[in-house]
Amino acid sequence: MQAISPAARHFPPAILALHGPAAMPRRPVAEPGVRLRFAKGEGIYAEGDDAEYFYKVVSGTVRICKVLHDGRRQIEAFHLARDIFGLERGATHRFTAEAVDDLVVLAFRARTLEDLLRDDPDLGGELMASVLASLDRARDHLVLLGRKSAREKIATFLLNIAERLSSDGSFELPMQRGDIADHLGLTIETVSRTLTRMARDGLIGLQACGRAVEILDRDGLAAADAD
Amino acid sequence: MQAISPAARHFPPAILALHGPAAMPRRPVAEPGVRLRFAKGEGIYAEGDDAEYFYKVVSGTVRICKVLHDGRRQIEAFHLARDIFGLERGATHRFTAEAVDDLVVLAFRARTLEDLLRDDPDLGGELMASVLASLDRARDHLVLLGRKSAREKIATFLLNIAERLSSDGSFELPMQRGDIADHLGLTIETVSRTLTRMARDGLIGLQACGRAVEILDRDGLAAADAD
DNA sequence: CGGTCGGTTGAGTATGCTCAATCCACGTGG
């Protein structure tokens, strides 16, 4: 149990015990992976940790983020059910992963990429597809961060989340305003103002606490988006 | 010669001829790939084109970009010598690739990822590493776009470029101000002002035409950067 | 020599940020 130190304070004892090598499967996907449970706010791994494992979300939401020296934070991505995260090029994690709400994941031993690909070409294909999917998302998000207005950012975000976790246009936001702000390169206040204005404009419905969102005018939202 | 249409106007006839299937190698890296030459400003592929080939830069610079309906542009990345680009998850390119300056690349037939990985595990490893490298860059760039000030963005950019194409701290910027602006989520004017101010502050040296840059105070630049 | 392209510089402005107050839901304890 070495080198989990930077994040260790975030892990409950039961999880730390599971991170021992003996508890991990040798062949990642052929065997089911180890099921781990995290409470809201707990860390899965921290920047600088050894990248011994990668993960697949069973249920719940993960945020992948980096914090600058002065506290500014950027959330690179949110991962929802079935997403794979935590696979790294180097030996350590370059970002931090935390549970946004109650979370269940499967953990797989990463070993070296070469080993992974050689042992299981199918797994290689799945991992490659998942990494390319992450890259596609990151690229789209670059466009959003670099060139979209606050209103366009929120419109894109809502349509994206709706697509990922709702069949109709109604869903519960798993994350709070600060998380949305740090994902979109905005402040909490701007996120709040923009959402309430969209509600006033009849684009969306907002429930009491602000977490439940209903898309009332999909075309209007798509028009408020840029591309 | 189907489906290169959207970008066809950018390609000189010689290149279009080379894009015919007969001219392409069947095994991407074992065989050397087809050498292609592009003049400054020419397109390698456009958003929506079939992703038949991926590429490795021999010399020169490529920009990967997307343009919104109203003309706003985001440059996702610059690729320099030895970088691999153009590998996609789906069947089509989701961004546009253009030559920033005179460019030489090797083109490889992409086929399906599964085929690639099965035929040549070593290649699979190389591609996976390259995709993960792209992802790492994209992630760092997300942090820059979402949370850094103009000065921090320029500082990060200069240090990054210096590391990639100069052993000492002296190099020639391959791209013009507009490209830098669209890469960093700024305007031309802000890029120009920030660079001249950095020169006044003694952090960098700027030559006449503004392309030649010399890093005079690496620590100062690193301090101007955020993380 | 005029024209174009890329870059720089200046003046004024707008978008989104900062700081601050308020609100609301919820949980806890008297």
Add this chain to the structure above:
DNA sequence: CCACGTGGATTGAGCATACTCAACCGACCG
């Protein structure tokens, strides 16, 4: 049951960073 405290969200007022619009400069080229 109600008072209180807390965390998250909303709203308002003022401000700053980076944008817009515009002029100007210098190099290059036909």
